[in-house]
Amino acid sequence: MANSETLARLEKIISEYKDDLEPGTLTPETTFESLDFDSLDIVDMMMACEDEFGVEIPEDAQLKTVQDLLNLIDKTEE
Amino acid sequence: MSFTILGTGSALPAKTVTNDDMAKLVETSDEWIRTRTGIRERHVITDESVTEITFTAAQRALEMSGVSPQELDYIICPTVGGDWISPSLACMIQERLGATCPAVDVNAACSGFLYGLDYADGIFARKRAKYVLVAAAEGLSRLLNWKDRSTCVLFGDGAGAAVLGEGDSLRYLHLTAKGSLALHVPHAPGESPFETNEQPPHGLVMDGREIYRFAVSTITAELRRASEETGIPFEKVDHVLLHQANQRIMDAASKKLHLPPEKVPSSIARTANTSAASVPILLDQEARLGHLHRGDILMLCAFGAGLTSGTAVLEWTRD
Numbered sequence: 001m002a003n004s005e006t007l008a009r010l011e012k013i014i015s016e017y018k019d020d021l022e023p024g025t026l027t028p029e030t031t032f033e034s035l036d037f038d039s040l041d042i043v044d045m046m047m048a049c050e051d052e053f054g055v056e057i058p059e060d061a062q063l064k065t066v067q068d069l070l071n072l073i074d075k076t077e078e
Numbered sequence: 079m080s081f082t083i084l085g086t087g088s089a090l091p092a093k094t095v096t097n098d099d100m101a102k103l104v105e106t107s108d109e110w111i112r113t114r115t116g117i118r119e120r121h122v123i124t125d126e127s128v129t130e131i132t133f134t135a136a137q138r139a140l141e142m143s144g145v146s147p148q149e150l151d152y153i154i155c156p157t158v159g160g161d162w163i164s165p166s167l168a169c170m171i172q173e174r175l176g177a178t179c180p181a182v183d184v185n186a187a188c189s190g191f192l193y194g195l196d197y198a199d200g201i202f203a204r205k206r207a208k209y210v211l212v213a214a215a216e217g218l219s220r221l222l223n224w225k226d227r228s229t230c231v232l233f234g235d236g237a238g239a240a241v242l243g244e245g246d247s248l249r250y251l252h253l254t255a256k257g258s259l260a261l262h263v264p265h266a267p268g269e270s271p272f273e274t275n276e277q278p279p280h281g282l283v284m285d286g287r288e289i290y291r292f293a294v295s296t297i298t299a300e301l302r303r304a305s306e307e308t309g310i311p312f313e314k315v316d317h318v319l320l321h322q323a324n325q326r327i328m329d330a331a332s333k334k335l336h337l338p339p340e341k342v343p344s345s346i347a348r349t350a351n352t353s354a355a356s357v358p359i360l361l362d363q364e365a366r367l368g369h370l371h372r373g374d375i376l377m378l379c380a381f382g383a384g385l386t387s388g389t390a391v392l393e394w395t396r397d
Binding site: 043 | 113114286287288290291294295326330
């Protein structure tokens with residue numbers, strides 16, 4: 001799957017947690033820290049991604065940037 | 079024949095510890111605790127005993143139900159531990175109440191009240207009882223690692239009880255268990271001159287991320303299952319009483335199930351997580367606030383160490 005399409009779907013998921021996220025502003029380099037995500041927001045997002053993409057994200061996944069998450073989604077979707 | 083809830087009661091220890099108080103013990107802040115958990119304060123045991131707070135909760139439930147202690151046919155105390163490993167908390171309550179019936183503890187951690195209701199259901203089905211007391215209580219403050227800021231801020235002490243009588247209010251009850259140490263409390267070290275096993279350090283240990291995930295997925299899956307099995311859609315459910323572990327867990331699960339916040343009451347701000355006692359404390363809070371009406375449909379769901387869960391659907395039959 002093209003990264004840009006995954007990114008758009010990811011942005012839709014994240015915007016459900018962050019009302020102030022402007023469409024089109026999410027980049028692979030965006031850090032979750034800059035989005036004000038705490039550890040539970042990250043777990044919520046991991047679970048939402050599992051539902052959306054039908055992938056399994058490991059419990060101990062270390063996610064710092066959007067790219068880290070994209071890698072995991074692409075890896076498990078292959 | 080199963081049961082109906084005739085009365086509820088609850089009791090919290092006198093001492094309140096605020097988040098600011100906690101910030102004096104470990105490196106944390108009111109803001110950190112509130113935004114991640116919804117907790118503002120918790121009650122902790124000082125010179126009371128677990129037996130005393132359970133006794134008070136039981137007395138209040140008996141008073142509401144109009145049942146006397148002598149009429150009780152069984153006492154079940156869901157708890158991870160009363161004041162003694164033996165005798166059971168239930169036996170201590172039986173003695174304090176002046177009851178004469180059998181009494182036993184049930185340890186299913188935070189799901190204990192639902193496990194207790196299931197055992198009570200069996201006792202009624204076998205026609206062994208007219209009245210059963212299920213009195214859940216925890217003194218978790220004794221079992222915490224007070225140096226671990228990620229867990230010691232989450233829990234509180236308390237007791238919640240329900241008096242059950244013969245009836246047909248229970249529509250559904252489902253329990254689960256899946257052995258795991260993701261949340262555990264080590265046993266107190268013994269003094270056997272023979273044992274060579276390494277003794278774990280004192281205090282509750284929790285993998286927060288794993289438990290959070292387990293909690294949210296369990297609530298959503300188990301409530302969906304309850305709705306399907308009973309044929310009662312969520313729109314027809316009046317109150318969803320969830321184990322009070324973390325407001326964020328309740329909010330995330332409610333969002334997934336499209337449950338409006340007014341159907342999902344909370345007591346966590348003032349009680350924190352009281353383990354097995356949390357669902358009956360919340361039930362008693364809602365009953366005494368006059369929020370529950372005859373004919374209302376309640377869904378109860380609890381989850382916790384074990385890992386265990388319990389989910390029930392019942393009709394409220396008090397005015």
